[in-house]
Amino acid sequence: MQRLATVNCSGPNLLHITFDDGHVSQYDQAFSALQELSMKATFFVTAGWTGKRPGYMTWEQLAELARCGHEVQSHGWSHTLLTRCSVKELQIELSRSKSDLEDHLGAKVNAISLPGGRWNTRVLEACRESGYEQVFTSDPWMVSEDVMGLQIAGRWMVTRNMNAQRIHFLLEGKGATLYLLRARHFAKETAKLVFGDSAYRSLWRMLANKDKSQEDARIASDSARRPQA
Ligand SMILES: [Zn+2]
Numbered sequence: 599m600q601r602l603a604t605v606n607c608s609g610p611n612l613l614h615i616t617f618d619d620g621h622v623s624q625y626d627q628a629f630s631a632l633q634e635l636s637m638k639a640t641f642f643v644t645a646g647w648t649g650k651r652p653g654y655m656t657w658e659q660l661a662e663l664a665r666c667g668h669e670v671q672s673h674g675w676s677h678t679l680l681t682r683c684s685v686k687e688l689q690i691e692l693s694r695s696k697s698d699l700e701d702h703l704g705a706k707v708n709a710i711s712l713p714g715g716r717w718n719t720r721v722l723e724a725c726r727e728s729g730y731e732q733v734f735t736s737d738p739w740m741v742s743e744d745v746m747g748l749q750i751a752g753r754w755m756v757t758r759n760m761n762a763q764r765i766h767f768l769l770e771g772k773g774a775t776l777y778l779l780r781a782r783h784f785a786k787e788t789a790k791l792v793f794g795d796s797a798y799r800s801l802w803r804m805l806a807n808k809d810k811s812q813e814d815a816r817i818a819s820d821s822a823r824r825p826q827a
Pocket of ligand 1: 671677713714
């Protein structure tokens with residue numbers, strides 16, 4: 599975190615730190631670390647889980663994040679992969695999550711992080727029609743660009759298995775780390791195509807010994823920096 603803070607101070611709005619899903623560990627652990635280093639982040643929360651699903655943040659906790667200057671934005675209503683949604687389901691995932699967050703927190707919601715990083719042109723159209731302006735993917739190579747009236751941004755995923763040196767290389771944008779992460783991302787995407795989503799997720803959890811309740815932070819790629827206020 600200290601390294602992130604150093605990089606963040608080295609230029610205006612250099613990094614954009616984001617967290618997905620709204621797991622309570624983000625409030626219990628990341629929030630205090632961010633405050634200590636005077637850093638701001640965006641928390642993309644699954645609105646339908648808020649205050650209901652054990653292990654996820656409450657509305658009060660989200661309101662505290664917002665009061666302290668962090669952004670709370672949408673990660674859909676139920677974490678359903680948007681590429682699999684019908685028109686009606688897309689409406690619920692996108693519009694209901696947006697309005698629920700806005701009603702509870704009293705702040706405009708104009709950005710969404712796509713569950714599972716899945717997207718296509720139909721999903722982007724629905725995002726735009728639902729009033730979103732920014733869409734965050736999980737594609738590490740993607741530069742921030744305007745597509746179909748939306749600002750689309752890729753992100754680098756930081757996991758608990760990454761040591762400080764690896765994160766350092768990632769932030770510096772050099773070394774084999776970038777190539778390794780890109781290669782890993784392409785391998786994962788290929789596996790999804792070959793095995794299908796369900797089989798892929800089972801396989802991935804088994805290999806990574808991933809605890810479903812643990813979440814990963816993401817750092818937007820260099821070109822997906824926090825927009826100027
Ligand atoms: Zn998620």
